[in-house]
Amino acid sequence: MTSTTQTSTTQWSATAPSTTAPTAPARPTPVVDPARWPDVARVPHAPLRAAIAARVLRRAAARQGIRLELPGMKDELDPGPDAPVLRLHHPKAFLHRLGTGGLIGFGESYQAGDWDSPDPVALLTALAAAPEALVPRGTRWLRRFYVRRPPRAELSTPGNARRNIHRHYDLSNELFALFLDPTMTYSAGLFPDAPGARPTATREGLPAAQHRKIDRLLDLAAVGPGTRLLEIGTGWGELAVRAAARGARVVSLTLSEEQLALARRRIADAGQADRAEVRLCDYRSARGRYDAVVSVEMIEAVGRPFWPEYFATLDRVLAPGGRIALQAITMPHDRMLASSRTYTWILKYVFPGGQIPSLRAITDTAARTGLRVDRADAYGPHYAETLRLWRERFTERWPEAAALGFDEVFRRTWELYLGYSEAGFRTGYLNVHQLLLTRDGGTVPGPYGARA
Structure with a gap:
């Protein structure tokens, strides 16, 4: 599996000092059987798409009032103590999956244990409340070039x-x-x-x-x-x-x-x-x-x-x-x-x-x-x-x-x-x-x- 070491694609611009965000104990990262879950076991490598995904994620989080928690960092936007939380355990893997696979990659990231939330339904509700906010308006026409069609x-x-x-x-x-x-x-x-x-x-x-x-x-x-x-x-x-x-x-x-x-x-x-x-x-x-x-x-x-x-x-x-x-x-x-x-x-x-x-x-x-x-x-x-x-x-x-x-x-x-x-x-x-x-x-x- 690709290394999940944090790279520049996950270095959010901060206006406040970086501090470790308080987190609840995470469940262990699941062992993924590549024969049963091949696309969950495989982490794609797409630096440019991962960088774009990082920007889109930050924009969506700001618009929907979602708190982003990364290892060793605190969300400088501070949406409030009751905000839904997206907790990234493996930011690099998450962003490469998201950038390559869109919402399929988002789901496969959860299956692989790249992210979690203390209240997943609250987080998913915030995302589902305005799905159009997840993609910048001026780039939506590109959707037809990267979404997959259902297999015959x-x-x-x-x-x-x-x-x-x-x-x-x-x-x-x-x-x-x-x-x-x-x-x-x-x-x-x-x-x-x-x-x-x-x-x-x-x-x-x-x-x-x-x-x-x-x-x-x-x-x-x-x-x-x-x-x-x-x-x-x-x-x-x-x-x-x-x-x-x-x-x-x-x-x-x-x-x-x-x-x-x-x-x-x-x-x-x-x-x-x-x-x-x-x-x-x-x-x-x-x-x-x-x-x-x-x-x-x-x-x-x-x-x-x-x-x-x-x-x-x-x-x-x-x-x-x-x-x-x-x-x-x-x-x-x-x-x-x-x-x-x-x-x-x-x-x-x-x-x-x-x-x-x-x-x-x-x-x-x-x-x-x-x-x-x-x-x-x-x-x-x-x-x-x-x-x-x-x-x-x-x-x-x-x-x-x-x-x-x-x-x-x-x-x-x-x-x-x-x-x-x-x-x-x-x-x-x-x-x-x-x-x-x-x-x-x-x-x-x-x-x-x-x-x-």
């Missing part, structure tokens, strides 16, 4: 989709059970609202929040006795169980073999095996006609090139008079357009092949079929709280994850993924919507919230 091998084609899903959802059912609640639901919960405050989210209340979310979706789709329901994206089976308990006949599709096995077992244990069937099947291969279709946070894995085919499939399988209830993570339309052809750290290490849509993109794409978005209810702050609970539990139960064979780089990868996602929802960079789609586009009263 990760496009969610029928041939690639199962492999993409396998990389995330087939990590280990035991791993997900460590930080999810007993419902094994891996999507935003819906907590009781506290007027004028963030949702009242507690670990004990998370199972009820997940059931509240599921029940609202089933209500949107008018699922009841005798409903023929198609679920696209099984998860670990909780929605199928609750729909079957209402008297529906459920067919649920998944591409995850791990989820398939556990969902079938959970459905059987709930006594609903005669009403709910789980199939290992791509959504494009769905057959039959259904009174209702429900899909929870699955569209994000589809990928923008395949959204038309996704909505065409929904239209094809929906029986006359049927209803579709979707739950989708969304982002503002302009940001979606800017990121839609960019290879991000999340795509590289967490969710290959995905793309978060905008509400406008969903509406416009659905409209090319016979479908119309009738209702769109947002509850992003609830996702921030869901992620906080998952992140806290993941941290607490890490020793058990390590015993399953996951290494320290994986731990830091998931810490950053969960923290980054939480920050996105806290700032509004990300949102989550429950959507009702019908064929006639007529206004249909929904169970909660205001129409977006």
